[in-house]
Amino acid sequence: MKSDTKDLTLLGNQNNKYVYDYDPSILETFENQHKDNDYFVKFNVPEFTSLCPITGQPDFATIYISYMPDVRMVESKSLKLYLFSFRNHGGFHEDCVNLIMKDLIELMDPKYIEVWGKFTPRGGISIDPYCNYGKPGTVYEEMAKQRLFQHDMYPERVDNR
Structure with a gap:
């Protein structure tokens, strides 16, 4: 996992692998x-x-990823290629969403992050896992609890799947 702007290898590179x-x-x-x-990146x-x-x-x-950065931010092209790498990954919906969040926590150490997957139905049912994290010992830890407890209290009308 790279860390400095001068070390970015993917942004601007026309030879994507x-x-x-x-x-x-x-x-x-x-x-x-x-x-x-304090601000969100989505x-x-x-x-x-x-x-x-x-x-x-x-x-x-x-997949919706929202986070409040601290010192480091994820570079969007690398995120796109990382998410593409799931193409042949065998994982349940819940596993994929939690894995994405944990990888981004390890990468950036954000103040707060949430990842929500809205999967299209198979077998007549859709699965929409949500996970979040707030940095321990900070106000963001309490924020994560509150957002989790109130998550999807007023779900949107699903008419497009």
Whole structure:
């Protein structure tokens, strides 16, 4: 996992190497230029795919990643290539979402992060796992508890799946 802007190898590189097996080492970071501010960065990933670990059938989802950076931020092209690496990963929906969050925590050590997967139905049912994390011993830890407890209290109308 890279750490300095000068060490970014993917941004601007026209020779992308797509990895088809789960690989968190693709992720790169850069320094947060606004460490004195609390703010959210949100990624919407409408074309996420992985494989069912039992049947090998493809699973499709929109993944939402929202985080409050501390010192380091994830570089978006590396995130895109990392998420692409799930294409042949055999993992249940819940596993994929938690794995993404844990990899990003290890990479960035954010103040707060949440990852929500909205998977398209298979067998007549959709699964939408949500996980979050707040840095221990900070107000963000309490924020994570509150957001988790209130998560999806007013779910959106699902008419597009």
